[in-house]
Amino acid sequence: MEYIRLSNLRLQEHFSFSEAVITVEQQLNAVQYLYKRGITHRDIKPENILVELRYPNLNTKLSDFGLSNDRTQLKTFYGTKDYLAPEIKNKGTRYINVVDIWSLGVVSLEFAYNLPKPLRMWDARD
Numbered sequence: 017m018e019y020i021r022l023s024n025l026r027l028q029e030h031f032s033f034s035e036a037v038i039t040v041e042q043q044l045n046a047v048q049y050l051y052k053r054g055i056t057h058r059d060i061k062p063e064n065i066l067v068e069l070r071y072p073n074l075n076t077k078l079s080d081f082g083l084s085n086d087r088t089q090l091k092t093f094y095g096t097k098d099y100l101a102p103e104i105k106n107k108g109t110r111y112i113n114v115v116d117i118w119s120l121g122v123v124s125l126e127f128a129y130n131l132p133k134p135l136r137m138w139d140a141r142d
Contacts, residue, residue, distance in 0.1 A: 025062035036128035046078040060119035
């Protein structure tokens, strides 16, 4: 396993808007790579985005593939609640890999606008 010296996105000092944009671009490239291989990550969140280098050129990497899956249609309730796509909320309902895009969108808004950690949109008991 590769050593990433700056830890994860959650542990970084304030990110500028341009750094957030670069991070999203790099993570979209990572997700595109996965999708071309039929893999859905299912747990994109700041803790799973590693920051390898911040200066002079920001470099991030997607990590933790413990919940990833290589099926086209999924229905298992997996992921981190604050970053789950709405379609995963309905347990037993089938969903496709674009749930990763929702999660990345939440991460991007959180860091681009220096927002607090997202409010829980629903509870697992719902």
